[in-house]
Amino acid sequence: MFGWLKPDPKKKLQKAYEHKLQQAMEAARNGDMRANATLTEEAESLLAELKQHSS
Structure with a gap:
């Protein structure tokens, strides 16, 4: 019901990846x-x- 409130782990990983680069x-x-x-x-x-x- 409140799934949209949970943070997306893929977005967090993508942001961390871009920051490391x-x-x-x-x-x-x-x-x-x-x-x-x-x-x-x-x-x-x-x-x-x-x-x-x-995947």
């Missing part, structure tokens, strides 16, 4: 390639989880 891009711009690699890896794991939820 943004952080990775900023790290690359600043020359911190180690942080870029770490953040990109975290973003990829979020993407895999997002794909798992959409």
